[in-house]
Amino acid sequence: MATLARRTIAVYAALGWKSELYVRLRLLTAPLIETARYFPARARILDLGCGHGIFAHILHQGSSERQVIGVDLMADRIAAAVKTQPADGRLRFSVGDARGFPAGPFDVIACIDLLHHMPKPEQEELLRLIAGALPADGLLVIKELEKRPAWKYLYHYAQDWVSYRFRPLFFRSREEMTLLLERLGFSTEIHSLASGRPYPHVVYLARWKAGASA
8 A cells, every 4th residue: 555655646746846745645634545445456447526636546556457537627637637647548637527527438437525516416416427327237436525423524524615715515424325326226335434534534335236227
């Protein structure tokens, strides 16, 4: 895990100390490498809301049999990510809305710290689109922050609220997220990654059921 972190930091070091510091802080506060362990070693993966591409790089470096596409609405973030694209062609980035993502097929679609920035009706709309884009038994991986314990949730909410210039945030409880995913036709496993951290990280592994209808 430490080796993968060092490799990821090295990718961004060429962009300057601010970029390197940002990646170091992101890896320190969010269990991105731990989350990547839930992805199959061989897969075509779409990373929605990829930001500067940190998680996409972790996926790329974690297996030589992954093809990863990162999409984000913010052109400046994608511009930085494109500068880090490796020459092997297995990782690429593009500007795009999460609800207008590129054509697949994709084995896995990732939403890493994305949904809570979208109003709940838009979250459901996106999840329906993802369900329609996945093959039978395809995997949706959601890394979010849940609403318990309350002190961790409130601490993160306040920090995120300030970081994103006081824009509203739309977190769901574990129960609410699970019910939504199941209603849309996913079977869901839940893995908490909150232990030892001040943030209530949680991963939902949502498997698209064959024959389900979103």
